[in-house]
Amino acid sequence: MHLYLYDSFLYTRNFSKIIDGIETRLTDLGLNGPSVVMDLSNKMPILIEKELKIGANTIVVIGNDHSITNAINIISRVNPNTLTLNDTAIGMIPIGKNDNEIAKMLGIDFEINGCEILAKRRLEKIDLGLINNNIHFLTNINFYCDKEVSIEIDGDYELIINTGANVSIINLATEGIRDVIMKEKINSSPVDGVFEIIIKDAFNHSFNWLKKKPRLTIVKAKKFKITGVDFINVDNLLKAEKPSTIKNLRSKIDFIVGKNRGF
Amino acid sequence: MFNKQNDNDILKDVEAVVGPNTHVKGKFNCTGNIVVEGELNGSIKTGGFLLVGAQAKITATIEANEAKIGGIIDGGIKIKNVLHITGSAIILGDIECGALIIEEGAQFNGKCGMTSGSKETKGIKKSTEKQKKSSVGEEKEKKK
Known part of the structure; x- marks a missing residue:
C-alpha cells in the first residue's frame, strides 16, 4: 500500500488538473492509497507511523526538492522499528520543472509520467547526511x-x-x-x-x-x-x-x- | 616511467586534491591519486600516485606507489616505484624508492636508498646478478 504526502504548495497554486491526472493514473496502475497534506508539525510522524502500521510500505512525496527534504526530516522522526516493519520505500512524483533537481538525478519523470516509475519500483539504497544527530x-x-x-x-x-x-x-x-x-x-x-x-x-x-x-x-x-x-x-x-x-x-x-x- | 601520463592525465583520475589555499594537518591517507598544491603537516600515505606542485609545502613523511614532486618537502619519502623530482623541488629528508629521476635544479639533502620494488630495478638487479655469476664462472675456468 502507498501513502501519499502532498506538499502544501500544490493547494496554493493551480495544480488541480495535474493532481487529478496523477490520481487517475495511480488508480489505473493499482497504486492508490491514503493521502496526507504535508506540514512540519509533530503530528506528521505519528500520522505516518499509523499508516505504516496499517500496512503502507511506500511513502510517495508529491512536490519538489523542498518537499523531499522536508519529508525525509519528517520520516526520520518516525520510530525506526516501524519503518523497517514493512521495509518502507520512498518514492516521488515531481511537480513542476523548477526546483526538481533531485528527481532529475534520480531519473524520475515529471508529473503524470512519474507514476510509471512508481509502478516499476526500481529500488536503490541511497545515503543520507546527518547534521548534529538532528x-x-x-x-x-x-x-x-x-x-x-x-x-x-x-x-x-x-x-x-x-x-x-x-x-x-x-x-x-x-x-x-x-x-x-x-x-x-x-x-x-x-x-x-x-x-x-x-x-x-x-x-x-x-x-x-x-x-x-x-x-x-x-x-x-x-x-x-x-x-x-x-x-x-x-x-x-x-x-x-x-x-x-x-x-x-x-x-x-x-x-x-x-x-x-x-x- | 609514469605510464606515459602527463600531469593533466593524472588529474583526470584523482581522489583528493589539496588546493593552494588549504592547510592539512594530520594523517592524510588515500588509496587513489593525490594532488597537493597547498600546505600539509603530518603524513601522506597512498597506494596511488602523488603529485606535489611547485608551490606546495609539505612537512610530513610520505608513502606512495609513484610520485612526482615539485615543492618543498621536509620529511622522509618512501616510494614503491618511480619517484620523479622536478627542478623546482627542495627535499630535506631521506628517500627510498624503486627508481629515481632527478631533474636539474632540484635540491636534495638526505640519504637515498633504492628498493627492489619496481619491475625496472628488479630487471636490472637480475641482469647484474647474471653478469656477476657468468664473470665468476669465467674466472674459475681461466684458473683451471
Whole structure:
C-alpha cells in the first residue's frame, strides 16, 4: 500500500488538473492509497507511523526538492522499528520543472509520467547526511567561510580553510554542482557511503584557471567535524545553526528511482 | 616511467586534491591519486600516485606507489616505484624508492636508498646478478 504526502504548495497554486491526472493514473496502475497534506508539525510522524502500521510500505512525496527534504526530516522522526516493519520505500512524483533537481538525478519523470516509475519500483539504497544527530539531508550542504574554518575529517586529519572560501559537501550532486564535478573529474555518488568536500577559493579562481592548476580542494569523508561556522545551508532549503558533527548514513533509504538516474 | 601520463592525465583520475589555499594537518591517507598544491603537516600515505606542485609545502613523511614532486618537502619519502623530482623541488629528508629521476635544479639533502620494488630495478638487479655469476664462472675456468 502507498501513502501519499502532498506538499502544501500544490493547494496554493493551480495544480488541480495535474493532481487529478496523477490520481487517475495511480488508480489505473493499482497504486492508490491514503493521502496526507504535508506540514512540519509533530503530528506528521505519528500520522505516518499509523499508516505504516496499517500496512503502507511506500511513502510517495508529491512536490519538489523542498518537499523531499522536508519529508525525509519528517520520516526520520518516525520510530525506526516501524519503518523497517514493512521495509518502507520512498518514492516521488515531481511537480513542476523548477526546483526538481533531485528527481532529475534520480531519473524520475515529471508529473503524470512519474507514476510509471512508481509502478516499476526500481529500488536503490541511497545515503543520507546527518547534521548534529538532528537534521538529515539528501543533496548537499554549503557554507561561506567569513573567518578561518577547520574541518576534522574521519578523525584522521584536519583541513584549515582560509577566509573567503566556499565549501560544498555533496551527497547527491544536483545540476549546478554536477557541472563542477564533471569538470573536475570527481567520482561522486549517493550510494558510495562518502561525501565529497569541495573547497573553492574565492580569490585565486581565475588566476589558477589560467595556470591550469587545481583551484579546488577536494577530499572524501565519511564523517567530519566543523569548527568556526555559524550556520550552513542544507539542501538549499534549511539552515542548520552551529553545525558540529556531520556523518554519512550509508544506504539509509530505499528510494524508487528511474533507469535514467545520474549515478 | 609514469605510464606515459602527463600531469593533466593524472588529474583526470584523482581522489583528493589539496588546493593552494588549504592547510592539512594530520594523517592524510588515500588509496587513489593525490594532488597537493597547498600546505600539509603530518603524513601522506597512498597506494596511488602523488603529485606535489611547485608551490606546495609539505612537512610530513610520505608513502606512495609513484610520485612526482615539485615543492618543498621536509620529511622522509618512501616510494614503491618511480619517484620523479622536478627542478623546482627542495627535499630535506631521506628517500627510498624503486627508481629515481632527478631533474636539474632540484635540491636534495638526505640519504637515498633504492628498493627492489619496481619491475625496472628488479630487471636490472637480475641482469647484474647474471653478469656477476657468468664473470665468476669465467674466472674459475681461466684458473683451471
